Amino acid sequence: MDRKEAPDAGARARIMDAAEKLFAGGGYDATPTARIAELAGVPKGLVFHYFPRKIDVLISLVDERTVVTDEEVEAFPGDPAGTLSRLARRIPLRASPAMRRILFREADTHRSVRERLGRLNSEIIRRARFALELALPGSRGDAARLEAAAATFAAVLIYQESLCLLTGHHIDPDAVAELIAHALGNLA
Amino acid sequence: MDRKEAPDAGARARIMDAAEKLFAGGGYDATPTARIAELAGVPKGLVFHYFPRKIDVLISLVDERTVVTDEEVEAFPGDPAGTLSRLARRIPLRASPAMRRILFREADTHRSVRERLGRLNSEIIRRARFALELALPGSRGDAARLEAAAATFAAVLIYQESLCLLTGHHIDPDAVAELIAHALGNLA
Amino acid sequence: MDRKEAPDAGARARIMDAAEKLFAGGGYDATPTARIAELAGVPKGLVFHYFPRKIDVLISLVDERTVVTDEEVEAFPGDPAGTLSRLARRIPLRASPAMRRILFREADTHRSVRERLGRLNSEIIRRARFALELALPGSRGDAARLEAAAATFAAVLIYQESLCLLTGHHIDPDAVAELIAHALGNLA
Amino acid sequence: MDRKEAPDAGARARIMDAAEKLFAGGGYDATPTARIAELAGVPKGLVFHYFPRKIDVLISLVDERTVVTDEEVEAFPGDPAGTLSRLARRIPLRASPAMRRILFREADTHRSVRERLGRLNSEIIRRARFALELALPGSRGDAARLEAAAATFAAVLIYQESLCLLTGHHIDPDAVAELIAHALGNLA
DNA sequence: GATGAATGAGGCTTCATTCAT
DNA sequence: GATGAATGAAGCCTCATTCAT
Helix, strand or coil: CCCCCCCCCCHHHHHHHHHHHHHHHHCCCCCCHHHHHHHHCCCHHHHHHHCCCHHHHHHHHHHHCCEECCCCCCCCCCCHHHHHHHHHHCCCEECCHHHHHHHHHCCCCCHHHHHHHHHHHHHHHHHHHHHHHHHCCCCCCCHHHHHHHHHHHHHHHHHHHHHHHHHCCCCCHHHHHHHHHHHHHCCC | CCCCCCCCCCHHHHHHHHHHHHHHHHCCCCCCHHHHHHHHCCCHHHHHHHCCCHHHHHHHHHHHHCEECCCCCCCCCCCHHHHHHHHHHCCCEECCHHHHHHHHHCCCCCHHHHHHHHHHHHHHHHHHHHHHHHHCCCCCCCHHHHHHHHHHHHHHHHHHHHHHHHHCCCCCHHHHHHHHHHHHHCCC | CCCCCCCCCCHHHHHHHHHHHHHHHHCCCCCCHHHHHHHHCCCHHHHHHHCCCHHHHHHHHHHHCCEECCCCCCCCCCCHHHHHHHHHHCCCEECCHHHHHHHHHCCCCCHHHHHHHHHHHHHHHHHHHHHHHHHCCCCCCCHHHHHHHHHHHHHHHHHHHHHHHHHCCCCCHHHHHHHHHHHHHCCC | CCCCCCCCCCHHHHHHHHHHHHHHHHCCCCCCHHHHHHHHCCCHHHHHHHCCCHHHHHHHHHHHCCEECCCCCCCCCCCHHHHHHHHHHCCCEECCHHHHHHHHHCCCCCHHHHHHHHHHHHHHHHHHHHHHHHHCCCCCCCHHHHHHHHHHHHHHHHHHHHHHHHHCCCCCHHHHHHHHHHHHHCCC
């Protein structure tokens, strides 16, 4: 975690720092390994010393700097909207903004990235579903609708950043949380 | 004279056909112009006769084979769910599945693609908002919530395909429509 | 001589006009035939209709728009400096400034250009020699020196333009004329 | 390991050697980088390892293999012709004949070449002027004429080679030196 | 004669990857 | 382990030239 060119933050870490920045900026394909080395301040050969193939840099980045957390879900019984809002603020993804960008952007590029994104999606859905079940008094509501709600919320959480980047349109997760809560809460 | 394979759609059209297929399949960056020419059954140089730079193929594809329609919105008063479902089935985008894939996938690649996607997003939101206003009896509901509903529906429509492709998780637009309708309808 | 796109100044002439401008500007190699056609306002194919190969445009330009005149030399007996100055102002080359530039610039490119330049050089030398012989009272001066004087004057006349273009250094032909005249005149 | 032909001047040097030969022979534009690599006995890619763009080969050649010397001028008082002759034999340019050819031939191609040629011209003029001032007893001669003499001599020195190559006409610098000296010497 | 689509060779350049030191 | 020279496949693009209409 000690980035920057400290005494020796470790060449490997510096390489990953550089790659993270560049992949997030211009994309994996458009980033030559030479530029990674340059930004990291290490000789070109060293990159291949630590990462035999270029794709391994991406894979390691996703493996080591991206964690889909698995903790127990917090839910406030009787407050589904608050529960979802809280989930929105604690997306079960431990990663820098740059890594998040990489995850969404390069999901096509390599299977391992895609899988990580898939796991993230599943986890968000799982949490949302669980949280809603807990938050709603009698969870006897329509199971299908609850599933749709969870999936919708996950989609919004996952793509809000891309959407904003690509179309300039902001979505407020809290408003969506409130909307969904309302849809389910009114079942009574 | 007729040594071409297609009924002679014209070389330019064949090039665009080939590019559409390949860009949708492997992505813009991963598709060499030589492969486009090969698949189109034309010599390599002809691609550059019609499209000075490689990116122009993508731009022309988006310009000519992608239309964000602007027609009036259909709405069934009293049936917001049905109205949204209908919108889901008539996304205001006239484009082949391949083109749709390209639009979502290459939005980073070039401004013109991004803009088209942005316009699509805006149009979906506009339609959803309008349809809901019409469908809901007294549209006096919370304006902010209606906005959130429209944006959420647009996000789901736009990203459902990508989500499925990347994570394998399907979202049923109809279920989301019903969910949203319920959220708004229960305001009364 | 009726350039410009008059009713039909003749496509051929317009092509040569365009080529003259472009060759003088960017050089022969750097000028694609397509740009010639474009500037001439004719279809690309027409260039090759009139000039089978690209080099033929250059050759025709030199052949038709470059004349090394052959007229009799004017000399003012007793005034070698004035005689040379007059020669400087009436270089035996009938050509536009653009053509002159082309002649000097592309002399490497093709034999026919080189030959034309060679003939020009010879003619200037011949004239200078003859003029000096006439202008000097008793031409009994050193023949070798007279030859050197003529060659020097020719070199200055031919390269003054290039020198200025390339190095920014101006040479005044009149001053050189005066210098040379002095060198020869003082033999007495 | 020693599969190279030269005593291993280093790949970079061999590339420059090859380029020097080829540029002097056929010209910069007409020399493909592939041929440079081939003649140098190195793989094509190595050329771009040392010289990112093709033009950088030319620039480096001019920068490293062309020196416009700046030393003090030698002059023989009372012998302007000998002084100029000596200058002709010691042109203030340290460069191989091939490099000299390149310098004159490609001055259009790139600014850095042009500048070098300009500096050479200035230096020759400076030297010629200074040498003549020293060589002439009372330097009270006409300053303008002295300037013209220096410029003329520089023009002849710089272009004698091109002239010969292009027109086949030789100029003897010694004869020109003698001519100029005479012009100035007779001022008395 | 006039036109512009068609052709394909070849140029410059990029870049992942290897490897000797 | 660390280094940067070496390698060569492949990509994009240019362009003179041909030719059917």
